Structures are given as structure tokens and as C-alpha cells.
Amino acid sequence: MNLRQNLGRYGEERAAGYLVERGYEIIDKNWHSSSGEIDLVARDKNLLVFVEVKTRSGAGFGHPFEAITKEKVSRMRRLAAEWLAAKQVFGLQVRLDAIAVLVSGGRVYIEHLKEVF
């Protein structure tokens, strides 16, 4: 596992912790299909939340959110549908979120955007 993947994993863990603190229940992590990966799937009562986590150290390459493009969002939608089909989950509302984890100068900043489209 290289440094970059390491940072990504770390960010996802921090994001999961952040959600748990706020009463979400994490029900899946790093779920793969042939078309991609969902970082986190969390549940808040009747709401199923699919989360894309972006981690950056320093803002030299822009804000983490800037890396989430339109294409990425539409892929998330497709993956969410695949996940629901694979897990045979019905009757829940679905939401797409994005979480930015910024590691800078020994401190970690987390931002959470709900309903990203």
C-alpha cells in the first residue's frame, strides 16, 4: 500500500468516524463493482447515504471538492443503483453526499456536503 492509498484509507476512516459521531450507522465500506467503488454507505433512520470521500494533504491542488466532477457524480448515482440491486434493498430514500478530509499542518479538517446534486 503506497502513501497515497494510505492517505485515502485514513481519510475514509476519519469520514466514517465523523458520520458515526453524528448518529449515522455505517453499513458498507469500499464496495466494488465492475464500474467502480463506493467509499461509504451509511444509514440515518430511513435514509440511505452514499458518500464519496476525498482526502488531500495541503490545498496545493485545490479544494478536495473540486476533484469531484460531474462525471464522478453520475458514476456515483449508477453505483448506488447497483449497490441497491446487489443488496436487495428497497423502500429507502437515497441521498448522495461528499466529504472532504483535508490534512494540513498536523490538523485534520472535515467538510460534509449533503445532497450533492
Next chain:
Amino acid sequence: MAVAKALSVSLVGLAGTIIEIEAEISSNLPAFILIGLPDAALAEAKDRVRAALQNSGLAMPSRRVTVNLSPASVPKRGSGFDVAIAIAILSASGRVEVPSAASWVHLGELGLDGSIRPISGILPSVLAARQQGFDKVIVPEQNLDEASLVDGVTVIGASSIAEVAAFHGAKVTARSLQPTHGRTPQLESSHEATIDMADIIGQDEAVHALAVAATGGHHLLLVGPPGVGKTMLAERLPTILPQLTAEESLETSAIRSLVTMANLGAVAKLLAVRPFEAPHHSASLSSLIGGGQAFPRPGLISLANHGVLFLDEAPEFQRPILEALRQPLESGEVFINRTAGLARFPARFQLVMAANPCPCGNYFGSARGCTCSVSTRMAYFSKLSGPLLDRVDIRMRLQPGKATDVSLANYGAKQIGRSSHEIRAKVTAGRERSRRRLAGTQWSNNAQVPGSFLREHLRPNRSVTKPLDLALERGLLSMRGYDRCLRLAWSSADLAGRESVLPEDIALAINLRGSDGAML
């Protein structure tokens, strides 16, 4: 605050509309959406604004930013909205004080490094802002002089977006801006005239004809062989016309501001001398009358507003162009309709046309050198149609100078009363006289007065007009020619400082009028 606004101005022709630029920041993935009828250059503002903010220590919010240019139905173009867009975004993201950002009109283009670049059309934009009750304007530093020409407006010149942001209360280090107050500056008469009527050798009649034309605002046609001095004379007409008034200057400067390449900063000062435009005869209709693609642009006739439009080799111009001059000659303005809207441009110019006596140029005197057939000569002048020539009161035939004129000049025999300065003084006094006489009417100079009014109210004594009445009776003069003679006679009297028309004024008028056709 998630929604905030800043102001700017959109120009269609000379007419400006105040544009409210609203910025909204919503918690969503970063995006920059620009709506409200922008053209291509304006749509690119997104990238300029983003880079400029980021390179000025004023980050672009990492959320979805929606910018709306309102009223959305008014077409907008160009890069002049950049500064206002940037300030609206900073205001919406809480970086600057909202009331301050919303109360100033911002004009200017942004560079990627955050510098503010000059734009064209500053003068009409600031005038439009003032007219609509907005008297605080931030403009690019290089446009400051131009913007300060507008009386009663507080203007600030800024050279970077950081300065503007700091002015509105952002915590960023930048030079602090000082407001200046616009004032209509005194027109300096100090323009160094490099040309003067005294440069012309001989041609006394022509010089006098120009003075009459200047007094009455008459349009002219000069016909003469090449080298006789037609261009020299025409170029010197602005030097004997009365000084531009501040209002006239502001109006023409505003038109010229629209077409100035902004980065040259050429309009920085008010026009002090009357414009002189001399298009080549290959000029296109839209360059002369006005055109533009989506947005109306003024043509040379509007750039020559309150000045002189000189058409050298007039019969060589395309016929549609000559015909298109008729309407602006009549109304003093021109309307240009384009997809972005209808624009009205003032075009109150004095027309001077020059023509050779025939296509080869030698049909004068004994016409020995002329190789043109009669039909070629007729075809040449038939380009100048009757309706166009109807509006040209003075038609002069120029003869080549005489050797005695040259030798007199060589001996330093200065012609008395020949300098532009002296002639202008008489012309100005003459114009004042005719204005007084025409007070209470809708006309301000002799050339505008219709024949019916002349014959009814300003008819000279019957003994004075006797030569005219005789000519009319014998069919040597048309009724229209009769009216033109009366107009010219009044201008001649005004120039000479008389309150009534004398027989010599009539004689001069008959001479200046030429024939009713173009061939003299």
C-alpha cells in the same frame, strides 16, 4: 450571506442599463454557473474571475456559485463585468461588506493575476449610471481620466481586484483607494493647430465659401482638377468652425469611446477639436453609417458628429452609401438595428464632398487635356443623385491657382484676415447672429431652415431679391434653387455682420449655389 449583489452597466450603442449582478453560494459541489444572457467573451469571465481571485489571496468559494446578470433579458457583452462579478461573489461569501459592494457600480476586465484592465465605452457607461441615479463608480485605473469627465460622479480608479476588495472591507493587503470627484473639465483651446487657413495660397473665393458654409452649417461640394487644393480646404474647415461646446464634446467623445481600443487609452481626454473624418471611397456601408454584428457599432458619420465628414472623390463612393447619407443628413442621427437591440447614434456632421471635374480630371479651362467622352462625364456625376445634392447648398468649382498668387505668397504678402483664428471669430459671431434670428424656432442654423419659412418670415426686400425673381421667371432657377440662394444669402449676411440681406449677398449666393445638377 449566501446571496449578494454588485452593480455594473451594459451598453447597447450609447444607451446603458444598470445591471444587477447577483451571486449565490449554495452548499453543493464546486461549480461556477453564469446566467443572464452573456455573450462568448462574458461567458469566459468565469475562468478569469476564478483565477483572479485565487491569485489575489481571495479564494473562490469551494461551493456552487451561481451568478445572475439581471435584468436577464438585456443582452450583455464583453469583459467589463468581470470586476462586478468578482465583487458580488466575495460579497456573497462574506469576504467584503455587503452594503458597500452593492452600492458601487463596477466596470473593468480582470487579468488572471488579479489586475484590472481598461475597457472601451467607459464614458457612456458612467453617463448612463449617473442618468439612472448611481453616482459612485469604480473603474480601471487607466480609464480614470475618461470616467472623471462626467460631472457629479464619485469615481475611483483601481488597478487590482485586491484593492477593490480591500476598499469594500476585505482583509487583504492592497493599496488603499482614493475617490475622486468627476468634473466636466474646461475645454482647452490650446490644441496646437498644425494646419491653418493661411496655408492656402490664392483661392480667395473658396476660402470665403468655406466661411459662409461654416457660418450657416451648409454642406459643400467642391469640384476641381487634381491638385487644386480641395483636400487642403476641406481639412481646414474644422479650424474655422466655432469651438466645440462642452456638451457637444461630451456627446462625440462618448461615441468615440465606444470604438476606441481600450488598451490604447486614447479617449482619456475630452475631444477638444472638431472631428474630421475622411473615409476612402472604398469604405463599406457599415463602416460609414454604422453596423456591428450582434451589437450596434457607430460608423464614421457618428465619429464625425459635430465635425466634418469629408468624402474625397465622392462620385467614386458606392451608390448605396451615398444614398444612405441622406437620412442622417436630414435628421442628424442614425438608427442601427442589430439582434442585441436598436441603437441611436448622433450624426450631426457637416458634409464636404470633393470631385474631379471628370474621371480623368482634366475637364477644366479649355479642357484640352481631357480624354473623357461626354457620356463618361455624365455617368461620373450621375452617381451624386438629386436627392443627395438637394441637401448640399454650396457647389463650388475651383480653378487652378495663378502664378501671381504664388509669387505674392513668396514675397511674404500675408493675406489679411486669412488666418483660421480670424475667420473663426467672424464665423462664431455670424452663428450667434443667426441663432438669435432663429430663436423660438426649431432650427439653429441657416442650412436647416426650410424654404417656406424663409420666404414667409425672412424674405429680404423685393428690390434685393430682384435678380433671383428674374432668374426664376426666366426659368434659369428652380424654386428649390431659389430657396437655397436665400439660405446662403442669409449666411453671407451673418458672416459679414449685417442684420439684413444686401444685393451683394444675393450675388454671392447665386455664385455659390452653382447649378441645380452636379455638373457645374
